[in-house]
Amino acid sequence: MAVRIGNIDLGEFPLLLAPMEDVSDPPFRFVCKQSGADLMYTEFISSEGLIRDAAKSRQKLDIFEYERPIGIQIFGSDIDTMREATEIASQVGPDLIDINYGCPVKNVACRGAGASLLQDIDKMTAMTKAVVEATHLPVTVKTRLGWDDNTKNIYEVAERLQDVGIQALSIHGRTRSQMYKGRADWQLIREVKRNPRVRIPIFGNGDVDSVEKAAAWRMEYEVDGIMIGRASIGYPWIFREIKHFYQTGEYLPAPTIAERVAVCRTHFEKSIQWKGEKTGIFEMRRHYANYFKGIPHFKEYRTKLVSLTSVADIHAVLDEIGEQFVMEEVA
Structure with a gap:
């Protein structure tokens, strides 16, 4: 019901x-x-x-x-x-x-x-x-x-x-x-x-x-x-x-790295749209570690993501994460 x-x-x-x-x-x-x-x-x-x-x-x-x-x-x-x-x-x-x-x-x-x-x-x-x-x-x-x-x-x-x-x-x-x-x-x-x-x-x-x-x-x-x-x-x-x-009664497969990157990117883009560039970038920083939890050697990417102040640079790092870890998943 x-x-x-x-x-x-x-x-x-x-x-x-x-x-x-x-x-x-x-x-x-x-x-x-x-x-x-x-x-x-x-x-x-x-x-x-x-x-x-x-x-x-x-x-x-x-x-x-x-x-x-x-x-x-x-x-x-x-x-x-x-x-x-x-x-x-x-x-x-x-x-x-x-x-x-x-x-x-x-x-x-x-x-x-x-x-x-x-x-x-x-x-x-x-x-x-x-x-x-x-x-x-x-x-x-x-x-x-x-x-x-x-x-x-x-x-x-x-x-x-x-x-x-x-x-x-x-x-x-x-x-x-x-x-x-x-x-x-x-x-x-x-x-x-x-x-x-x-x-x-x-x-x-x-x-x-x-x-x-x-x-x-x-x-x-x-x-x-x-x-x-x-x-x-x-x-x-x-x-x-x-x-x-x-x-x-069945489990869905966990999201792939590509999915994680895509949803994180959507969240980031919406954040910029709603809050403006400066605040959107700043407030998104609290989310990156959670989106990529459990991924080996993610720390250096997180350090970049929480320090960058340009939308284009952040997109570039997300691209890099996608390429790097998708290759590892395939391998």
Whole structure:
């Protein structure tokens, strides 16, 4: 049976690209969409930044037709500000609005936003209700199991947020105090899914880094879909590989060097188009090592790629990588 959020049909086993700060921008989303991501989100956007018309926050509202369905994710600590930011975000025409109640980093959580709201479920519920009432779009939420081991309150959170109108919930299987350490606990995610009161789709997130894990956990933990974050960085092929494995039980061959170069080049070109030459070149530097992970003697090429400042020079190095390693693959 197809999983739905409002009128959005996500198919039987949706794979979601997690919103990741400084990663899931339009160039990265483009290559993930090409590889089969079913639902994607913008990087999280500060509600205060939107209201102040801050350039960085406004730029994150950029969405494109090829990305649909696409959600805009917002965060904040003030209910009125979140309401106003929801109205602004809704005007650019996304398919849904997502609220971030999961970000664990200090400058978000310690300002009363992100995962901090897990310490005040009443405020979280009131804020969610305000967002739902401020838009005609479906509202979804991404959060964690709780603030720490003593307050794993996700069961209550799921019920209360559903009651005020959210239409799907993504749960990262860690507490805020865990940050990204330790193992994600998917058993608690399954308990939420099994709660007879919970009728909305539940998506699991955390530690999904292989096709086997994605397919097995989907069945074992009974989630409606899986959200993938860090495992997709430099490896957008994970979406198509999971889908193929889930449908056939067979593994797709890993991307060839030529494919890696081609997708890395596409990502680079989109980065230049969206951000301009200087910023596009600079921000792409964080991705090269991931695209070519595991390739022997790649270090010298990486050193070149992260130091060059000319588009033509970077294309030339990508050409060189393609020629060099394709010859080795053939040999």
